[in-house]
Amino acid sequence: MQAFFEAWYGQVITAIVAVLLILVGIGIVAGRKKNRRQATRMLVFSAAAIALATVLSFLKIVELPQGGSLTLFSMFAITLIGYFYGPAQGILCGMAYGLIQLILGPYVIHPAQLVIDYPLAFGMLGLSGFLNKRPDGLLAGYMLGVFGRLVMAVLSGVIFFADYAGEMDPFIYSVGYNIAYLGGEALLTAVVFMVVPAVKKTVERIKTIALAQ
Numbered sequence: 645m646q647a648f649f650e651a652w653y654g655q656v657i658t659a660i661v662a663v664l665l666i667l668v669g670i671g672i673v674a675g676r677k678k679n680r681r682q683a684t685r686m687l688v689f690s691a692a693a694i695a696l697a698t699v700l701s702f703l704k705i706v707e708l709p710q711g712g713s714l715t716l717f718s719m720f721a722i723t724l725i726g727y728f729y730g731p732a733q734g735i736l737c738g739m740a741y742g743l744i745q746l747i748l749g750p751y752v753i754h755p756a757q758l759v760i761d762y763p764l765a766f767g768m769l770g771l772s773g774f775l776n777k778r779p780d781g782l783l784a785g786y787m788l789g790v791f792g793r794l795v796m797a798v799l800s801g802v803i804f805f806a807d808y809a810g811e812m813d814p815f816i817y818s819v820g821y822n823i824a825y826l827g828g829e830a831l832l833t834a835v836v837f838m839v840v841p842a843v844k845k846t847v848e849r850i851k852t853i854a855l856a857q
Contacts, residue, residue: 682857689854690725690737697721697741698748705832706825710808711751712797714825719769720833723789724847726773727782728854734770734789742766757804760796768792782847783837790830797822 700718707713722741726734742762752758771792772785801808801818809817837843 682855685854685856686729686733689728690733693721693725693737694741694744698744701745701748706828708821708825710805710821712822712825714828714832717829717833717836719790719793719826719829720786722766722769723772723786724850726770726789727776727785727847728851729773730776731770731773734773735767736770738769738789739763739767741769754804757800760800760803765793765796765800768796782844783834786833787830790826794822794826797826 697718700716700721701713703716703718704713705716722738723734725737742765745766746752746758746762751761769789769792772781772789775781775785775788778784798815798818801822802814805818806814808821
């Protein structure tokens with residue numbers, strides 16, 4: 645079984661099946677909305693966020709040698725779904741996006757590592773939905789989502805990639821390594837928010853459209 649997961653075709657097949665199941669889950673969550681038009685809008689915005697995040701993931705500012713890269717706001721695109729529709733929809737959207745990343749650039753050494761590094765890590769971006777009612781929920785939710793992904797990345801690093809730490813403590817190494825790109829992207833996003841206030845206003849307008857009855 646492990647050999648299947650380590651093979652590229654096993655990873656692709658697993659990811660495709662999982663994406664289909666998650667899309668069904670997104671449809672179920674959306675279908676609970678009384679307003680069919682709103683449910684359709686939720687599906688459309690979720691698909692658009694996944695597509696946008698996928699495109700932005702190719703725009704890499706820094707790419708680290710053992711995996712991980714600082715991109716142009718790809719995580720932010722996913723956290724928006726949590727901010728718009730709450731944590732359940734955000735987490736499902738993030739998991740689907742993570743599995744697409746698995747298809748596009750798989751790096752798997754163990755089935756458990758596949759789960760942690762892809763659906764779980766990216767799913768954590770949907771934690772933004774827990775803060776979507778706060779006045780500062782847009783940026784605070786984004787930071788919470790990034791922190792959740794960081795926790796998963798550090799956990800994976802300690803369990804599966806401790807050898808890269810050499811003489812360093814694996815936990816310290818994993819924290820430093822993953823903060824380098826996840827923290828860097830979070831900082832860049834926060835700076836854009838502070839320097840360009842129009843970004844928040846634009847997102848709020850889009851949220852109004854996304855939640856329209």
